[in-house]
Amino acid sequence: MGVAMGQAERIEQARALVLELEAGNEPEVRRLIDAIGDGGGGELFQEIGRLTRELHEAISGFLLDERIAELASREMPDASERLNHVISMTEKSADRTLTAVEQGIPLTEELTDHSGRLAEQWGRFVERRMSVEEFRSLSDELARFLELTGSHATRLHGHLTEVLMAQDFQDLTGQIIRQVITLLQDVEGKLVHLVRISGNRAPAQRQDCGRLEGPVVPGIDQGDVVNGQDDVDDLLSSLGF
Amino acid sequence: MKILVVDDFSTMRRIVKNLLRDLGFTNIDEADDGNTGLPKLQSGNFDFLITDWNMPGMTGIDLLKAVRADPSLAKLPVLMVTAESKREQIIEAAQAGVNGYVVKPFTATTLEEKINKIFERVEA
Numbered sequence: 246m247g248v249a250m251g252q253a254e255r256i257e258q259a260r261a262l263v264l265e266l267e268a269g270n271e272p273e274v275r276r277l278i279d280a281i282g283d284g285g286g287g288e289l290f291q292e293i294g295r296l297t298r299e300l301h302e303a304i305s306g307f308l309l310d311e312r313i314a315e316l317a318s319r320e321m322p323d324a325s326e327r328l329n330h331v332i333s334m335t336e337k338s339a340d341r342t343l344t345a346v347e348q349g350i351p352l353t354e355e356l357t358d359h360s361g362r363l364a365e366q367w368g369r370f371v372e373r374r375m376s377v378e379e380f381r382s383l384s385d386e387l388a389r390f391l392e393l394t395g396s397h398a399t400r401l402h403g404h405l406t407e408v409l410m411a412q413d414f415q416d417l418t419g420q421i422i423r424q425v426i427t428l429l430q431d432v433e434g435k436l437v438h439l440v441r442i443s444g445n446r447a448p449a450q451r452q453d454c455g456r457l458e459g460p461v462v463p464g465i466d467q468g469d470v471v472n473g474q475d476d477v478d479d480l481l482s483s484l485g486f
Numbered sequence: 487m488k489i490l491v492v493d494d495f496s497t498m499r500r501i502v503k504n505l506l507r508d509l510g511f512t513n514i515d516e517a518d519d520g521n522t523g524l525p526k527l528q529s530g531n532f533d534f535l536i537t538d539w540n541m542p543g544m545t546g547i548d549l550l551k552a553v554r555a556d557p558s559l560a561k562l563p564v565l566m567v568t569a570e571s572k573r574e575q576i577i578e579a580a581q582a583g584v585n586g587y588v589v590k591p592f593t594a595t596t597l598e599e600k601i602n603k604i605f606e607r608v609e610a
Contacts, residue, residue: 336497339497340496340497343497343500343501343504346504347500347504350504457539457540457545457570458570458571458572459540459569459570460569460571460590461569461571467572468572469572469573469574470571470572470573471571471572471573471576471589473589474588474589474592474596477571477576477587477588477589480573480576480577481576481580481587484577484580486580
């Protein structure tokens with residue numbers, strides 16, 4: 246390099262360069278400039294050139310990858326559509342279940358009330374504190390109750406079957422979500438590749454306090470979260486609640 | 487006893503309403519976020535507010551702050567029922583004047599316990 250080249254030699258080259266310039270000998274001028282410049286820069290330029298070419302090829306290759314185009318144009322929008330479908334299926338199921346439950350609860354309340362009244366009367370009969378008149382009305386009421394129990398049990402059975410059938414979404418949403426996970430893993434692979442060819446390291450995780458975290462998901466680090474209601478109660482009582 | 491239930495998911499509102507009905511509360515109104523909930527509170531003589539945190543429009547924490555800032559509502563008991571479970575959020579809600587905090591998913595017993603506790607304290 247520069248050190249290896251003696252001062253005398255460099256002066257010699259400079260003189261030669263002036264002469265060649267005056268003579269207008271362009272190829273020789275270039276050769277001499279390269280020779281003088283090779284005091285360190287040439288190799289570096291060559292290396293930068295090689296890296297630039299490689300980066301360019303890698304990026305063009307990446308852009309030409311058909312898979313990427315397919316991901317961007319079709320599969321990502323598809324995935325959003327699929328997830329929206331999951332939301333609507335789970336919502337529909339929750340609605341069906343809630344409706345069945347809301348229709349079932351009054352039936353159980355009616356049975357509870359009626360059996361309570363009968364139990365009280367039955368108690369008086371067992372203790373022989375009941376007139377014949379009252380007993381006749383008790384036996385009528387018993388007959389009505391038996392009929393009511395039978396019909397309410399049938400209706401409740403129908404509501405429970407409805408709750409059962411409303412769970413049929415699970416299998417379908419499971420499959421759809423699994424497809425979306427596969428897609429995400431594919432995109433992740435491509436992004437990692439892009440980060441690698443651009444030579445950057447992944448940015449450090451951003452701390453974003455304004456964002457709401459939503460439900461705790463096992464295996465996902467969401468910062469300093471409580472572990473269930475007991476933790477919440479402990480925390481609140483430590484604050485004087 | 488008139489109660490307002492604020493949650494952006496109608497299924498959650500139905501669940502809470504059914505649990506409240508089981509506890510003997512039948513006068514229940516609903517809203518899907520703070521923007522629709524606050525005017526109801528301001529005009530409706532409510533005795534109790536149950537609200538989610540994360541809602542589009544006006545969030546539950548903003549609704550809580552608005553309630554505490556309104557002289558006619560400042561003393562209204564507020565129970566937060568939410569999936570938000572970071573310690574700093576619970577502390578933020580406590581500092582904003584929440585009366586109880588239930589994390590989702592919750593049980594009927596937990597909800598009952600917290601509601602009873604709030605009324606005991608309000609009556610004391």
